[in-house]
Amino acid sequence: MPESEGETVNRRKNLIAWVSLGVSLVALGLKYAAWAVSGSIALKSDALETVINVAAAIGGLWAIHLAERPADDNHTYGHYKAEYLSAIIESAMVLVTALLIAREAYEGFVHPQNVDAPWLGLVLNGVATAVNLAWGLTMLRIGRRIRSPALVAGGQHVLSDVWTGFGLVAGLALIPLTGWHWLDPTIAALIAVNVLRVGWEMLRQSVSGLMDEAPDSAILSRLNEVIAEKAVGALEAHDIRIREVGAITFIEFHLVVPGTMTVAVVHDICDRIEAGLRNALGRCVINIHVEPEHKAKDSGIVLAHATRCY
Structure with missing residues (x-):
């Protein structure tokens, strides 16, 4: 019996969600190693954000699985809005991450530290950023095509990590050249601001979906x-x-x-x-x-x- 359109979409969502979890784990491993070899507060902040990516990927899997369930006596219109709930939870986690990163930046200003082996840390972080760029664009493209709030939110979150990574690599590369160690907590603070912006936009879009906002x-x-x-x-x-x-x-x-x-x-x-x-x-x-x-x-x-x- 041939697959229906809905079954094809659900199968694709599940595949993307599982791959997203795997990519998040790979990126987390690379970023943790980058922080471990350098001691950079900015790299630690970036790794902290990627922990949320992993948690969000797990939440996305749960939401997509729940959204696939057919209508029942308690949910006569189906379970489709589970994806919006997942996106809202992910948005809240992103906002909390921004506050944690801001705290790390503050500690860096109060208790400045030298950054060790910055080049190796930057290379490891750069590889993780490249992986996230390719996967974030893929998630966003597929999520918009099949109209999946969970995948779109996940793609936006991953891409926010990418833009952070580009700025981080460029900024930290200046430390061994200039000796300006204050750049490390400064970059961490900028990461916090960017994460806060992305989290707020994700939250706004998800709430609009739950409130049945009219389409364009x-x-x-x-x-x-x-x-x-x-x-x-x-x-x-x-x-x-x-x-x-x-x-x-x-x-x-x-x-x-x-x-x-x-x-x-x-x-x-x-x-x-x-x-x-x-x-x-x-x-x-x-x-x-x-x-x-x-x-x-x-x-x-x-x-x-x-x-x-x-």
Whole structure:
């Protein structure tokens, strides 16, 4: 029996989540070694952030597994929002990490230390940064394509680590050349600010998803076009509502039809609309409430000659 679209997406999510965990562990090992050989506060801060990457990858696996579960008596709309919960938890962990890194930076200013073997530490950290760059871009691209909040949040988190790594390597390379040891805690402080910024943005996006924020105007426009094109025989569509939960789009609206139209004909119209919406928007849960013509509203999509949209 061939795999459904939903099963294919879920399998891909699971694969990405497992690979993400493996990449995070490799990066953590490299960054821990970089800190161990150098004693740099900035490198320690970077390693500390990567610990959160590992925890986030584990949380992402849990969320994706839970989101795959079908609807049940307690969750009649399914478990799709588990990915948003995972993204919010990851955002909170990122914010806590920023505070811990800031504390390390403060200790570095108060009790400055020399950085030992900086070049070896920078090489190890640079390798970890390159690994994270390749994987972060992959996660972000795939997460956006399959509309996975957990993968998008994970990709954003990993890429924040990359930009931090680039700045860290460039800054610490100046220490043996200039003797400016204050650069070490300064870079750590900048890492904290960047991590705080990324964590806040991740939190904002995740809360928007949980609050059922409307999608962008392009999606709404496309939805209206499909209804106008496919509702041949109907008179109007109004009270259109749409929300996105991960890879699933929930759509509901009222469809006004002539009072003399048979149930069979109305059913065919609804089938055409549903097929058109799924073809245009992907996986959808659609609820169409059919009404007689005296229920028409001026604010709806008027289907003149069944195809034109005003």
